[in-house]
Amino acid sequence: MAYPGYGGGFGNFSGQMPGMQMPGTGPNMLPGGYSGYPAYSDNYSSADDAMWNYFTAVAGQDGEVDAEELQKCLTQSGISGTYSPFSLETCRIMIAMLDRDYTGKMGFNEFKELWAALNAWKQNFMTIDQDRSGTVEHHELSQAIAIMGYRLSPQTLTAIAKRYSKNGRIFFDDYVACCVKLRALTDFFRRRDHLQQGCVNLIYDDFLQGTMVI
Numbered sequence: 001m002a003y004p005g006y007g008g009g010f011g012n013f014s015g016q017m018p019g020m021q022m023p024g025t026g027p028n029m030l031p032g033g034y035s036g037y038p039a040y041s042d043n044y045s046s047a048d049d050a051m052w053n054y055f056t057a058v059a060g061q062d063g064e065v066d067a068e069e070l071q072k073c074l075t076q077s078g079i080s081g082t083y084s085p086f087s088l089e090t091c092r093i094m095i096a097m098l099d100r101d102y103t104g105k106m107g108f109n110e111f112k113e114l115w116a117a118l119n120a121w122k123q124n125f126m127t128i129d130q131d132r133s134g135t136v137e138h139h140e141l142s143q144a145i146a147i148m149g150y151r152l153s154p155q156t157l158t159a160i161a162k163r164y165s166k167n168g169r170i171f172f173d174d175y176v177a178c179c180v181k182l183r184a185l186t187d188f189f190r191r192r193d194h195l196q197q198g199c200v201n202l203i204y205d206d207f208l209q210g211t212m213v214i
Helices: 050-056 067-077 088-098 108-128 138-147 154-164 172-192 204-212
Strands: 135-137 169-171
Touching (some): 088 172, 108 138, 135 138, 138 169, 138 172, 169 172, 172 204
């Protein structure tokens, strides 16, 4: 069935944006045909990966990065291109999106997963930011969300656009924050929608745990 609010496109990277290098294919499949997160082998030769250098330059002795370290890592990598570097708050929710053990930090495999996501979102943003102003308008954000595979009501799209816009424009950092929350909250909802009907029963504590950290 078609899952309400989730079309399976770039929200979980089952598609590939032009010019984007995906780190793996055919990862873990969950009930309902949902494609899970990219899986990386434990014997992965990270020393040969350019991303490993970015990551280890700021990671602590535990081999993980917190939000401030992630912000520094992404800024030094130049992944945001000509757009402004990511804010600390956006880096916090990036970690929360992939923080499945609730440590508040991100390991290298999670970082690679984030890297793939950011490249896809950046390519998507550049596609609609044709004048290279670094911002998009409300209707362009709605277009980008649709391209990623989400099917949302006009009311929801309007609410999202208002939440992430400044003077009627959405900047790249806010756009990425929007993408992170869309993916994280959709993943949270879908894991509990066992029948894939777009309806779940939540206890209050579970709801808070899934939404307050994002």
